Amino acid sequence: MPSQTYLVIGASRGIGYGLVEQLSGDSSNKVIATVRKPFDFGKSNIETLVLDQSSTSSVQAAASKLSTPVDTLILNAAIGLDEALLSTTEDRLHEYMNTNILGVQRVVNAFLPALRKGTAKKIVIITSYSGSNTAQRGAEFGFRGPYAVTKAANNMQAVQLHNELRGEGFVVAPVHPGWVATDMGSLAINDRVPEGVKPMPVEDSAAGLIKVIDGLTTEDSGKFWGFDGSSMAW
Numbered sequence: 001m002p003s004q005t006y007l008v009i010g011a012s013r014g015i016g017y018g019l020v021e022q023l024s025g026d027s028s029n030k031v032i033a034t035v036r037k038p039f040d041f042g043k044s045n046i047e048t049l050v051l052d053q054s055s056t057s058s059v060q061a062a063a064s065k066l067s068t069p070v071d072t073l074i075l076n077a078a079i080g081l082d083e084a085l086l087s088t089t090e091d092r093l094h095e096y097m098n099t100n101i102l103g104v105q106r107v108v109n110a111f112l113p114a115l116r117k118g119t120a121k122k123i124v125i126i127t128s129y130s131g132s133n134t135a136q137r138g139a140e141f142g143f144r145g146p147y148a149v150t151k152a153a154n155n156m157q158a159v160q161l162h163n164e165l166r167g168e169g170f171v172v173a174p175v176h177p178g179w180v181a182t183d184m185g186s187l188a189i190n191d192r193v194p195e196g197v198k199p200m201p202v203e204d205s206a207a208g209l210i211k212v213i214d215g216l217t218t219e220d221s222g223k224f225w226g227f228d229g230s231s232m233a234w
């Protein structure tokens with residue numbers, strides 16, 4: 001593949017960090033990694049931008065510092081816990097919506113000019129099995145409640161963005177990263193998890209995600225994918 005520029009949102013730790021590590025392992029790639037607190041990845045093909053997706057001014061300031069086209073935007077940042085919708089306060093629900101839903105939209109809006117100048121024109125939202133209506137009906141474990149609501153909304157954001165951008169040759173897709181041993185993923189370990197089931201290492205999820213993301217074509221746009229290339233139920 002010719003040299004590609006990837007923009008990974010939320011790269012300080014977890015899956016985002018793993019994606020940046022592996023993408024930058026190909027020295028022909030340029031990786032722009034966003035973090036909330038200044039962070040040095042120590043590699044010449046990684047540029048960092050400070051960005052908090054819960055703040056419009058922060059997202060716009062980060063976008064204004066970017067001078068290069070972007071081929072692939074990976075919207076990875078999110079907050080999440082296993083909480084019940086009925087016991088979620090309005091403030092907490094607002095925090096979820098602002099970070100996970102509005103945050104994604106802010107980033108897409110701010111970086112769309114750079115994506116339009118890129119060649120791949122890919123927008124990938126890291127959503128979740130928690131955002132699958134089919135999987136969530138009667139779900140016994142995993143993050144349910146408000147987190148699941150925001151991830152289902154992210155799935156629909158991807159479909160609507162697909163509809164609005166496909167005429168320009170964009171590929172937009174939501175991708176589930178699997179259950180991954182990150183700070184967030186580790187919070188889902190509890191006594192309701194079936195015996196023998198455990199989260200996978202970040203490296204495995206990141207490798208699968210990159211293979212899926214790099215392989216996405218316009219035919220795959222607007223569909224929900226798993227990190228292993230499987231088709232996910234909405």
Ligand SMILES: NC(=O)c1ccc[n+]([C@@H]2O[C@H](COP(=O)([O-])OP(=O)(O)OC[C@H]3O[C@@H](n4cnc5c(N)ncnc54)[C@H](OP(=O)(O)O)[C@@H]3O)[C@@H](O)[C@H]2O)c1
Nearest residue numbers: 010012014015036052053077078128179180182183184185
């Ligand atoms: N782990 C899993 O099993 C799993 C399963 C399904 C889906 N996912 C999804 O995969 C993605 C990554 O999850 P993870 O497990 O790597 O989570 P994580 O370990 O909690 O890391 C979350 C990342 O998002 C960043 N972030 C949080 N709020 C942000 C904000 N307002 N603005 C910018 N960045 C922000 C964090 O930055 P700071 O370090 O500054 O907090 C961190 O880099 C999320 O979208 C999550 O919903 C994860």
